[in-house]
Each structure stands twice: as structure tokens, then as C-alpha cells.
Amino acid sequence: MKVNWNYIKAFALLALVIFLYSFSSRRNAVRKVEEVKIQFTNGENLYVTENAVNKLLIVNTDTTANQSKEIIDLNKLESVLDTHEMIKNADVYLTVDKKLIATITQRKPLARVYGKESFYIDASGKKMPLSKVYSARVPLVTGVNDKDLPQVYPLIHKIENDKFLKEHITTITKDKAGNYMLGLRVLDFEVLLGDTNKLENKFKNFKAFYKKAMKDKKLDVYKTVSLQFDNQVVCTTK
Incomplete structure (x- = not known):
């Protein structure tokens, strides 16, 4: 009977590989x-x-x-x-x-809620505790609690992801009637947002108003700017 040395060599090589792998794995595990x-x-x-x-x-x-x-x-x-x-x-x-x-x-905070209980609202719209080592520079929100998160989150998410809004809006206030008001970083007027529906359209109107008022150099004459009505911006002067 003729011995097939090729099979024997292949089997021996396979056995050697298995042994070396097992030895290496066992040695690595105890390192x-x-x-x-x-x-x-x-x-x-x-x-x-x-x-x-x-x-x-x-x-x-x-x-x-x-x-x-x-x-x-x-x-x-x-x-x-x-x-x-x-x-x-x-x-x-x-x-x-x-x-x-x-x-x-x-976790990334998008806004800070101030009230009986203070906390952040994070990028997922969830409640996030304040940090003991760092205070985030984010819009300050008042008049809300953790139950209001589903309502207020779309607003802060919109602000976070819009360069113009993020640069200008510093405070968000909810009144007892459920309407939201926005405070601006530099300008001395309040933005009456109303509810958090139709945010895209409301902020589109606000940007158009801002651009026109800045061109006319009238941004400092307004007391309030209301975005509560469809397709229009209603202003009151000082």
C-alpha cells in the first residue's frame, strides 16, 4: 500500500497550526x-x-x-x-x-431648564442632570418641567441646528397659557412664538422680518415681535 505523504504533511501542518493558535490564545488570555x-x-x-x-x-x-x-x-x-x-x-x-x-x-445638552428642578435637555430630547464640573452655554428655559419635554424639544432642536437662531436666541419662556417667548442675545425686544407648531414657517417669517428691519435700521424700535399668526409678523414699538 502506497503512503500518501501529501495528506500526512497537510494533516501535520493543520495540527501544528491548531496547537500554536491554542497556545497563543491561552498565553494571551493570562497576559x-x-x-x-x-x-x-x-x-x-x-x-x-x-x-x-x-x-x-x-x-x-x-x-x-x-x-x-x-x-x-x-x-x-x-x-x-x-x-x-x-x-x-x-x-x-x-x-x-x-x-x-x-x-x-x-451626552450633549441643548438647553438648561431653570425652576424648582433644574436640569438639561439633551440632544435626544431627554432629561439630563446638571454637571458638577462644567456648565454648558445653552439657552435657558423657564416655565417648563420634565413633562413638557416632548413639546419643547422640537423648539430647542430647531435652534441648535440653525446657525442664525443659535447665535441670537438665549432664553425660552413658557407662560401659563402655554405660549412660548424667546429672548435675544443683543436686541432689546421679545419674540412671541406662541405654541411650537409650524416652527419652520414661523422662523422663516422671523428671518425675513429681521433682514428687512436691519436693512431699515429699525431693529431697536420694537418692543415685541409676534410670530403667532400665519404668514405675518406683528410688531409693537416701544
Whole structure:
């Protein structure tokens, strides 16, 4: 019977590859983590500090330098970080050079509510606590509470994503009748918005009014500018 050495060589090579892979995986699993590194997306760590993230990692998994990679639960670490009130998303992974990397994306506040309870409204329209380490420069909202978030969020989202509105609007006030008033950064008149319906049309009218009044050099003569009526801007003078 003729021996097929090609099959034997192929089988031996496969066995060697499996052995080396198993040995490498086992050896890599028991290697020690030499460094824990925190990274913030966009380079921003405004609302949660690197120290705070480090504490969460250490308290929940005893993840310190020289910790065995084999016993680190990366999914658990991510879940713990994701539950932090200032963190939007966390990605935790191990590198081949024995580093544990935690990449943190923070929540972004769009407005600050001031009242019996003060808090931020974040980019997802959710309630966000104030930070102890940083105060965001965002429009100040009064007369609302967390139940009003579905109503007021489209307004602050519109302001955040419009260069002109973001530059000019600094305050948002809701009165007892449910109407909204906007305060401006420089100009000494109040914008009566009404409800938060038809925002696109209302702000289109406001921009047209602003452009015309600025051209006529009359921006400083108005006391109020009302956008509550369809296709028109109603003004009162001082």
C-alpha cells in the first residue's frame, strides 16, 4: 500500500497550526493589563472626568494595571459606563499591547431648564442632570418641567441646528397659557412664538422680518415681535 505523504504533511501542518493558535490564545488570555486608558470622542470630557470613569472601572471589575485579561468582562464594563448619567455611549476593548481602552461619548445638552428642578435637555430630547464640573452655554428655559419635554424639544432642536437662531436666541419662556417667548442675545425686544407648531414657517417669517428691519435700521424700535399668526409678523414699538 502506497503512503500518501501529501495528506500526512497537510494533516501535520493543520495540527501544528491548531496547537500554536491554542497556545497563543491561552498565553494571551493570562497576559496582564499594563495600562488603562480613557479616550473621549471629539476630545471632550466636559461633563464626566477621566478620573470618574477610572473609578467606575476599578470599583466594578477591579480593573487595574497588572489585572489578568482573562477575567475582564468587557461587556459588563460597557454596561456599567453606559448607565452613567453623563455618558451617551461607551466602547471598551483590549489591545495587543496589553492596554485596556475605554472610549467615551458624552451626552450633549441643548438647553438648561431653570425652576424648582433644574436640569438639561439633551440632544435626544431627554432629561439630563446638571454637571458638577462644567456648565454648558445653552439657552435657558423657564416655565417648563420634565413633562413638557416632548413639546419643547422640537423648539430647542430647531435652534441648535440653525446657525442664525443659535447665535441670537438665549432664553425660552413658557407662560401659563402655554405660549412660548424667546429672548435675544443683543436686541432689546421679545419674540412671541406662541405654541411650537409650524416652527419652520414661523422662523422663516422671523428671518425675513429681521433682514428687512436691519436693512431699515429699525431693529431697536420694537418692543415685541409676534410670530403667532400665519404668514405675518406683528410688531409693537416701544
